[in-house]
Amino acid sequence: MNRRRHTIPTLALKELRDGxxxxxxxxxIILLGTLALVLSFLxxxxxxxxxxxxxxxxxxxxxxLSMYLIPLIALMxxxxxxVGEFENGTMLLLLTYPVRRWQIIAGxxxxxxxxxxxxxxxxxxxxxxxxxxTNDGDTSGWQAYLAMMASSLLLGCAFLTVGYLISSLVRERxxxxxxxxxxxxxxxxxxxxxxxxxxxxDEGKYISEGLFTTLMLANPADAYRLFNFTGITEVANLxxxxxxxxxxxxxxxxxxxxxxxxxxxxxxxxxxxxV
Amino acid sequence: MNSTPTIELKAVSKRYDKLTVVDGIDLxxxxxxxxxxxxxxxxxxxxxxxxxxxxxxxSSGQVLVMGENPANKSxxxxxxxxxxxxxxxxxxxxxxxxxxLNYYASLKGVAKTEVSSCLEQVNLSASAGKRVNTYSxxxxxxxxxxxxxxxxxELLFLDEPxxxxxxxxxxxxxxxxxxxxxxxxxxxxxxxxxxxxxxQADRIALxxxxxxxxxxxxxxxxxxxxxxxxxxxxxxxxxxxxxAAQLEPHFEIQKITDHSVDLVxxxxxxxxxxxxxxxxxxxxxxxxxxxxRLNEIYLHFMNGEKA
Numbered sequence: 001m002n003r004r005r006h007t008i009p010t011l012a013l014k015e016l017r018d019g020x021x022x023x024x025x026x027x028x029i030i031l032l033g034t035l036a037l038v039l040s041f042l043x044x045x046x047x048x049x050x051x052x053x054x055x056x057x058x059x060x061x062x063x064x065l066s067m068y069l070i071p072l073i074a075l076m077x078x079x080x081x082x083v084g085e086f087e088n089g090t091m092l093l094l095l096t097y098p099v100r101r102w103q104i105i106a107g108x109x110x111x112x113x114x115x116x117x118x119x120x121x122x123x124x125x126x127x128x129x130x131x132x133x134t135n136d137g138d139t140s141g142w143q144a145y146l147a148m149m150a151s152s153l154l155l156g157c158a159f160l161t162v163g164y165l166i167s168s169l170v171r172e173r174x175x176x177x178x179x180x181x182x183x184x185x186x187x188x189x190x191x192x193x194x195x196x197x198x199x200x201x202d203e204g205k206y207i208s209e210g211l212f213t214t215l216m217l218a219n220p221a222d223a224y225r226l227f228n229f230t231g232i233t234e235v236a237n238l239x240x241x242x243x244x245x246x247x248x249x250x251x252x253x254x255x256x257x258x259x260x261x262x263x264x265x266x267x268x269x270x271x272x273x274x275v
Numbered sequence: 276m277n278s279t280p281t282i283e284l285k286a287v288s289k290r291y292d293k294l295t296v297v298d299g300i301d302l303x304x305x306x307x308x309x310x311x312x313x314x315x316x317x318x319x320x321x322x323x324x325x326x327x328x329x330x331x332x333x334s335s336g337q338v339l340v341m342g343e344n345p346a347n348k349s350x351x352x353x354x355x356x357x358x359x360x361x362x363x364x365x366x367x368x369x370x371x372x373x374x375x376l377n378y379y380a381s382l383k384g385v386a387k388t389e390v391s392s393c394l395e396q397v398n399l400s401a402s403a404g405k406r407v408n409t410y411s412x413x414x415x416x417x418x419x420x421x422x423x424x425x426x427x428x429e430l431l432f433l434d435e436p437x438x439x440x441x442x443x444x445x446x447x448x449x450x451x452x453x454x455x456x457x458x459x460x461x462x463x464x465x466x467x468x469x470x471x472x473x474x475q476a477d478r479i480a481l482x483x484x485x486x487x488x489x490x491x492x493x494x495x496x497x498x499x500x501x502x503x504x505x506x507x508x509x510x511x512x513x514x515x516x517x518x519a520a521q522l523e524p525h526f527e528i529q530k531i532t533d534h535s536v537d538l539v540x541x542x543x544x545x546x547x548x549x550x551x552x553x554x555x556x557x558x559x560x561x562x563x564x565x566x567x568r569l570n571e572i573y574l575h576f577m578n579g580e581k582a
Binding site for chain 1: 330352367379382383384432
């Protein structure tokens, strides 16, 4: 029997169609697009005086926005990817098909990351086009802007796989919801607060600059911020972070690890799960 | 049949913590066979099926499906030859019947042209464009069968397949399964509906509390159970006494009327009874032999061993 199967594309396409059907894609595009436009125009006021490229200013405001919003969107897409199918009973049937378990997660990942890609591309891309148009065709800073878009996708992918890991760990969707919210709060909100508090209490005794940077890099949301704020000189000057020398590679590596490691852990955990 | 069995369970047990759900089961299911698992709710039928499907690992013993442990990752490729209809089948409710079947066909590597013929077979073509959440229980069950028979599987697992189907749909359902069997498919069914399943089964396995109580063809099971064949002889008026007297030394006579004699015949003495009836000549007008039904066999094994 020589049947051609396109397992991962089939699984990914289903997620993508689901995203279109339940208006996830539309909602995310509108959300990202609207907020990006509003922030960019609010933030563009000083750019006129400082003679800084509008796109670079936007990178600063959009990085701050994406740092909170992208992880939240990704976790919402991913948290019930596995546990939801177990709870609905659809996983039982799916696992009797010629589909490997890692392919199920990979298929969902491809589908969900395409949704993120579309949202970022259309939402932030429109803003970019509008900014160039309203600034008399000034395209300076486009590299920084595109790097911000690409890194936003990486950040989204990292939180997607974190979402799958959560989904593979629990037996109830409600628990997964709670864990997803807790993870978001921990990594995106409390981590920075904790780091700042530690820095203040420490008064420079134990936490060296190197350790501080490492701790920042250990968190995907901070790695994303470092990538956008310090990696590109113009933006770094803008946010006053020019003395921080992290480069692009380390934050990039951190985000990639945050994609790969949770993905692998989710696969290992899912392999062990019985129906 | 000397070939390797399609499914083989060797001393298979499944335990969840301290609860033993399947307890040392030995089974062989041959190619092309229709094999029925019968037992109370919670007897372990579904778990046995899940073990055969590789959805769950045996705690001890060995499960082999087409010569391989179905729980192995490498078994995945062979799953294209399987069809499964779970006890309560769940679908992605927001998808239409057609979208769902296309999705499953694509996962199985089955051509989309086959989807419409499957929908036709289960009589769902007219509703194929409707969302599954608008389907009735019976329609969902038929859609479940449609996905199970996609790609003409060599091995079909049906867990309580006819629950929620009306009698005419049940007949259609078994017709589809008969067609697949005629094409050489092996079918494993678990069921509560003893009366409808007995005509479908080559062999029946009776499961109680995770243990295999008995296994065999209906005849073999009734013989093992020692359940008699209830027989009624229609006899010419005035001859019942003589007929009864002739048969009494060999068979237990239950009732004599003017024109009939009721007796019980052990399963292994049916031929002997027929010979003796033939010897009686034309006074015996008719014979009606009621072999034990699966229902009685089931009650015998299930209740008998409890006591």
